[in-house]
Amino acid sequence: MPELPEVEVVRRGLQSQVAGRTTAAVQVLHPRAVRRHAGGGRDLEHRLSGRLLASAERRGKYLWLPLDGGDEALVAHLGMSGQLLVQPPESPDETHLRVRITFADGGGELRFVDQRTFGGLALEPVDADTAAPASVRHIARDPLDPLFDERGFATALRHRRTGVKRALLDQTLVSGIGNIYADEALWRARLHYARPTETLTRPEADRVLRAAREVMAAALAQGGTSFDALYVNVNGASGYFDRSLEAYGRRDEPCSRCGAPIRRDAFMNRSSYTCPRCQPRPRRGRW
DNA sequence: ACTAGAACCTGGCCGC
DNA sequence: TGCGGCCAGGTTCTAG
Numbered sequence: 001m002p003e004l005p006e007v008e009v010v011r012r013g014l015q016s017q018v019a020g021r022t023t024a025a026v027q028v029l030h031p032r033a034v035r036r037h038a039g040g041g042r043d044l045e046h047r048l049s050g051r052l053l054a055s056a057e058r059r060g061k062y063l064w065l066p067l068d069g070g071d072e073a074l075v076a077h078l079g080m081s082g083q084l085l086v087q088p089p090e091s092p093d094e095t096h097l098r099v100r101i102t103f104a105d106g107g108g109e110l111r112f113v114d115q116r117t118f119g120g121l122a123l124e125p126v127d128a129d130t131a132a133p134a135s136v137r138h139i140a141r142d143p144l145d146p147l148f149d150e151r152g153f154a155t156a157l158r159h160r161r162t163g164v165k166r167a168l169l170d171q172t173l174v175s176g177i178g179n180i181y182a183d184e185a186l187w188r189a190r191l192h193y194a195r196p197t198e199t200l201t202r203p204e205a206d207r208v209l210r211a212a213r214e215v216m217a218a219a220l221a222q223g224g225t226s227f228d229a230l231y232v233n234v235n236g237a238s239g240y241f242d243r244s245l246e247a248y249g250r251r252d253e254p255c256s257r258c259g260a261p262i263r264r265d266a267f268m269n270r271s272s273y274t275c276p277r278c279q280p281r282p283r284r285g286r287w
Numbered sequence: 288a289c290t291a292g293a294a295c296c297t298g299g300c301c302g303c
Numbered sequence: 304t305g306c307g308g309c310c311a312g313g314t315t316c317t318a319g
Contacts, residue, residue: 001312032296061313080312081297096297116296118313162290171314179312269292270312 004176060175079118194285
């Protein structure tokens with residue numbers, strides 16, 4: 001499940017292997033993979049052919065490749081199971097291959113592979129002022145961004161009226177954090193996911209942000225997290241940060257700080273993992 | 288304006 | 304062996 005560290009690994013792969021190359025043909029194999037593209041699959045195939053992909057950018061979990069000229073970009077979101085692979089043209093198609101982009105240099109082709117089809121590609125105009133594509137404009141900066149506003153984040157967090165985990169998952173407040181790193185950050189900060197944001201002290205707000213930054217930086221240093229074969233980077237290699245997770249996916253295993261068994265709760269149609277001793281449930285929590 | 292929850296999607300896995 | 308149901312979860316849409 002790609003979150004910020006995984007997406008950044010993919011961005012680096014794109015920057016080194018795709019940036020600076022000119023596309024030849026584009027083949028859309030599944031309409032849902034391009035549902036965010038205003039003109040549909042045929043339109044994307046035509047407008048993306050013969051274009052220079054200038055660089056690889058990222059904000060939160062969104063990736064984009066600005067085209068030559070700079071007023072358009074190919075935007076990619078991996079969703080839950082999306083992969084961007086650079087493969088030799090002769091290698092067999094992947095089962096869930098959705099979009100194929102070949103290049104004028106005849107080298108490795110860029111393939112968008114996505115089993116669950118939550119992800120997708122789109123060609124979008126780029127806003128001249130922010131240098132961000134249209135669909136990325138509402139996404140907040142992420143904790144690894146040098147321009148991230150820490151004080152502003154802490155203030156905004158404490159003005160929310162919700163549970164702290166919901167707030168961490170809100171990409172308009174802070175981007176890049178998904179279910180896995182939210183649980184890891186909360187474990188590090190010793191906060192329960194249902195803790196009402198309006199009761200957070202400023203030190204607590206600072207602490208959870210610092211924890212999120214630390215766990216994502218550590219994951220990035222190891223090449224991203226992976227739990228199965230769904231996530232691979234642009235070269236096709238899996239990350240392996242899952243060995244370092246302290247809470248997520250560790251139901252009934254002892255907390256490495258205190259030994260209490262990690263518990264799993266259903267929360268927001270997904271799972272939340274907490275240490276019941278280090279992260280006690282607040283008396284009046286917000287779900 | 289803000290918050291909460293459903294919907295989208297496929298394949299692996301489990302129990303029967 | 305097969306089948307129904309559950310689970311994984313990022314984002315968008317809709318309802319309140």
